[in-house]
Amino acid sequence: MTLFRAPRSLAVLLLVAAALATAQPARAQVRIVDDRGQAVTLPAPARRIVSLTPSLSEAVCAIGACDRLVGVDRYASWPASVLALPKVGSVDHPQVEGIVALKPDLVLLKPRSKVADQLESLGIPVLALDAKTHADVRRVMQTLAVAVGRPGAGDAPWQRIEKNLAVAAARVPPAWSGARVYFEVHGASAAGEASFIGETLARLGLKNIVPAASGPFARVNPEFVVRADPDLLMASAHSELIAMTGRPGWSRMKAIRGSQTCAFAPDRLDVMMRPGPRLDEAADEVVACLARLSTRLP
Incomplete structure (x- = not known):
């Protein structure tokens, strides 16, 4: 029996084609399960990203993919390069037409965002991520690194954060080691032990009076x-500290009597309140306040 043999020239072409296919593989799909529990499949790593959350914009930049951002929400402020990007509203009030006009291949937002379904119905992939703890910040950066086709790119920034948190903890004045603290955010809402702010305070050796169970x-x-009478009061703004002094019974607290209080300048408030790659800068802000207060201790 005679077997069919391809002409030599055809056989060579087939070998060349196979080699090219091996040398230049098609861009692999990216599959991620987001914080909604939904599987998000991208035909290729994201190259045109719109972010509707400042902390996610910061995380994208922290992993070295700032050039992938083509639009951000109106509160985005770091790094400085994002200020020049088109603004597309906010996570609560997004400008859908503006988002679509930017032709993104991925939109970043928080879970439970009302615009997610609308964007997906328009064929725009959505990745919902939310950071509430330090571990979440690390996970979000690692997830975004996968989304942009750079697995592992979130490791270096997280190592930097960890190192800087340890350095900040070592700079806490001994007099404040173990001090009991109350941190108020936007009027009577407290950052408890379970919050990312609470974790930062714990890393600095401070004791939060609001338990994780809250x-x-x-x-x-x-x-x-x-009743808890903390050693230190912290607030996200000076006006809130002033308001505290007028509350019934609060003027008797030792922190207020001794002016052992910390508030943060408006231009640094974003650092304190965003669960993102600047956690270490937030720690530095707290340590700087403790250092100032130490000069007044007897």
Whole structure:
């Protein structure tokens, strides 16, 4: 029996084609399960990203993919390069037409965002991510690294954060080691032990009077704070510290009597309140305040 043999020239062409296919593989799909529990499949690593959350924009830049951002929400402020990008509203009030006009291949937002379904119905992939703890910040950066086709790119920035947190902890004045602290956010909502802010305070050796069982950010009874009588009061703004002094019984607390309080300048508030790659900078802000207060201790 005679077997069919391809002409030599055809056989060579087939071998060349196979070699080229091996040398230049098609861009692999990217599959990620987001914080909605939904599998998000991208035909290729994301190259045109719109972010509707400042902390996610910061995370994209932290992993070295700032050039992939083509649009951000109106609160995005870091790094400086994002200020020049088109603004497309906010996570609560997104400008859908503006997002579509940017032709993104991925939109980043938080879970439960009302615009997610609308964008997906238009054929725009959506990745919903949310960071509530330090571990979440690390996970989000690692997830975004996969989304942009750079697996592992989130490791270096996280190692930097960890190193800088340890350095900040070593700089806490001894007099404040183990001090009991109450950190208020936007009026009577406290950053408890379970919050990313609470974790930063713990890394600095401070004791949060609001237990993890109360949740990350809890509405706290003012009488609870008076009874706890913390050594240190922190607030996200000076105006909030002033308001504290007028609450019934609060003027008796040792932190207020001794002016052992910290508030953060408006231009640094984003650092304190965003669960992103600047956690170490937030720690530095706390340590700087403790250092200032130490000069007033007897």
